[in-house]
């Protein structure tokens with residue numbers, strides 16, 4: 001055995017931790033993964049998933065050859081032959097039904113793959129298909145659309161390292177390793193949080209669960225699931241009523257302060273307390289503590305972004321930050337100038353104007369009259385776009401880094417849709433529940449088999465940091481990198497894929513590094529420069545001083561753009577956010593299902609690795625023990641969790657960190673419906689509880705995927 005240590009970064013989740021990988025070069029296999037102490041961003045941090053990368057890569061169920069669905073089930077197929085057949089079938093579909101009939105869905109894993117998702121998007125642009133879907137439209141789409149109504153501050157929000165206060169809503173960074181700019185850092189999160197606290201950070205945590213992050217909170221507000229919009233409205237009212245806002249900033253850069261006062265007026269502290277379950281004194285204290293700052297931001301995670309009124313909720317987050325002027329001003333130093341893989345340009349102390357007209361400019365969906373946002377169609381409509389016959393029906397689907405059967409909302413409709421496709425090409429590393437329905441499963445790479453850069457997190461680093469990794473392992477077997485699926489099919493179709501740095505013409509020989517160069521041709525930090533560094537590095541030459549506004553810049557941030565006052569009035573008219581769901585009965589649906597992140601499994605990734613899955617057990621229904629006693633169930637019992645839309649069974653776990661009336665469950669577990677499986681191992685699919693047609697966000701289309709009203713009862717025997 002010959003062992004070589006190679007430096008790389010983990011791509012199990014988006015956090016991109018620097019790692020050293022001991023590789024048996026004879027067997028081309030991972031022996032051990034550990035953190036890199038000297039890495040300036042991660043300082044040796046890894047989590048259990050990253051340390052199990054070897055088990056993921058060498059999993060006995062790992063696909064090393066592609067599969068084709070036949071009358072006898074899935075059978076191996078030479079991958080090049082699969083490309084020939086796929087291209088032939090796709091050509092027929094394109095000729096008969098046009099480009100819109102061909103869709104791609106990029107799941108969460110696609111965001112940890114710098115070449116796959118951009119090539120998929122470019123392929124769609126090249127064939128003229130608007131049917132490009134990603135997991136971001138069923139995760140936190142409110143974050144992308146809120147600045148289009150409110151506007152944005154070009155120099156960015158205060159970073160955590162200079163913050164006096166941070167208000168974190170529904171984001172458990174210590175488990176999710178997710179932190180949006182202004183929020184807690186997702187890289188080396190515990191050390192960063194402790195350091196921030198030692199430096200005097202006042203942390204306000206708002207969550208229905210006393211999460212791992214909440215243990216470090218100076219103020220913890222146990223909000224009822226789905227009531228963040230009400231709470232934020234009450235904060236804003238309190239700040240305005242007591243003149244605690246940044247009056248100078250608002251006078252210069254803000255429109256609609258009077259309208260905002262009117263819109264929040266009904267949201268008194270007493271009203272918000274009754275509705276959210278948070279003590280009135282805590283609401284006042286949180287609002288005042290945040291307003292006192294003077295530096296620091298409000299940030300959110302998946303929970304509130306999957307709950308009712310998610311676009312409004314994200315708008316109110318921006319309003320809070322604007323109201324208190326939590327933005328970098330002229331002359332201030334900004335460590336990360338909006339990412340190093342983004343195009344260069346000065347950071348200026350000025351407003352990027354709202355562009356509400358763009359919300360309705362994208363191609364229109366045939367379902368629920370939604371529009372594509374930022375080049376992406378809403379994934380919540382894709383199953384119905386497949387099922388609804390007529391002009392524009394989706395007939396062919398490529399799935400990259402995703403597992404629709406357990407991840408898309410409304411599982412039964414999803415499965416029916418996948419079974420209805422003329423062609424489903426799924427790139428995967430094992431025969432997932434979704435792979436079991438696909439026509440072709442292209443055996444694909446895992447992270448250590450690809451060169452890469454962490455691009456999802458590039459803009460979120462709080463330092464000018466980047467990391468290029470070459471492939472650590474050679475590709476073994478008849479597998480392909482995901483970008484190759486598109487270039488190979490495009491070549492056979494005679495399609496040229498247009499990239500920022502040039503074209504990939506049919507038959508052109510390209511490597512993964514060539515593709516990276518074509519995608520990031522305009523990045524501030526040239527890839528040729530980044531490649532000179534072994535491992536992650538800081539690039540202090542990109543630290544930026546915020547420039548004054550351009551001459552004549554006079555755009556303003558809109559506090560109450562069209563639709564906001566109306567939706568706030570709608571929210572006030574509800575007694576609970578659950579009332580947006582058709583069939584909700586307050587006497588029956590007395591619990592709210594709140595989504596939960598896990599340490600050992602990332603959405604559906606990692607469940608196939610026995611050692612990781614065992615650490616979680618299953619996706620338990622976590623309930624407060626007082627609720628368990630009332631229900632007459634105990635740890636390990638099976639309960640039925642029933643929403644107005646559907647019902648699942650789940651294994652109970654007592655968890656007194658969960659507020660009463662809340663059931664906390666991880667999503668993207670389970671398997672194909674009606675397939676006998678062990679609930680205690682495979683878990684259950686919370687997507688089966690989700691209604692596509694009521695309660696969805698009017699802009700993004702995201703259905704209510706957290707804070708779902710449910711009834712809980714002991715499961716019927718049998």
Ligand code: SF4
Nearest residue numbers: 010013016017047050
């Ligand atoms: S936090 Fe994410 S990137 Fe870091 S080691 Fe864990 S799974 Fe890998």
